[in-house]
Amino acid sequence: MNAFFAFATEFWWLVFPLSGLWFAFGSSWSEATERRHRRKVEIYRLKHPGAAPAPIEQRREPSGKKSGRKTADRSGTDRAVRVVEAMHDDVDRRWLSYELDAAKLIDYPTMTDVREPLTVAFLRAKREADALRPQDAADLDAEDLVAYRAAVTSYGVAFQVAETEARRVRASGFTAEERARLDTARKLVTVAVDDAATAAERQSAYRRARRELDGLIVLPEATIDSLEQSVAGAIGPRRGSSPA
Template structure:
């Protein structure tokens, strides 16, 4: 005990940096706890929005997907209309999934860590699972269950798209946003048919480098982009004039 007090008497000044370390650790723990609490609140808010939109959509189907370009076709059967609605949401999703330019502009649509995007992906899997096979006769309960799944799919996509357009690149640092901007500019060169094949190929490689670690592109999106990059510039052949056709050396 005497040794302890002797040590404390000689090294009492160590208490100040120790207090600083403990205080910094406490502040870090408090920040992490606050972030976890905000994340939980965000997830709860997201689930509440999805649930409220689903209830409203089931009460008033016309309110679902108000921004959708597709219109209901009165000539289609209820099941065929559901197929069309299902395919329309999938088509709108593929616009983000296969278009690298859109993936750069709205990265949240390809980020399964975003609550609304994750909810949309789950709704899509459920709708795909409940989709009846073509030509198969379905019961009233199956039709109702599939209709609810498609409605949830539509609502979830609208919410995810709205959130992605609101967020844009706000989840990235300043340096990462500059890389995204550079990739977007290089992408314009990569698909420019006026550029040489070498210029397009170089720009394509630079796009891949800038996006590495920022946005995960699907294999299908890369295939689509590579086909655009590989387009060759074909100059239209000049059509000979009537005078040239009749005054050539053979004609003479």
């Protein structure tokens, strides 16, 4: 034992070169193991063409890499959600260009006609997409994102089909007398929102337009609200509403 300590005391400096040799040996062994693994995978592929390689060695991934991958996956999902939400917003804007414009709805009345199958399909698709829209992107996992994207895509397609048909048929489904009433209503709506008209003219035009449309087109609540806001103080409280 004394001889060992004497040797260690005299040749302690050999620890450094020996450590280097041991590190080099370890690295070489690791690389050789990796090469053997790749070779086994290649042999498996040659023996089983077209098949996915079998897991020959189950190597554990460092926890740090797993955590980083989860963070990257979450970040990717959040970006994908924002893209789908932008698609959703775009279709909403296209629909609002009708819903908030009474004159435009009069030009294309089937956009709000629930007797039309294409209109019903569009409104149903909108409701489904709205129901799946998350309050926060973090609320959606990958599976929910797939469902939301599919719903928004269906919403966009359904709206496009309904809009194309509405522009094609316009008011052709109405009789000549009904089309004349629609034309009159559109002119009256233009007067109702015209700031150059007097309050009395705007109020009268608004009420006459509603009478002309009665039985022809049912304006959505949002359309009526937008129209009345444009008319502003020129009209009194809506029928059935109570003063604040």
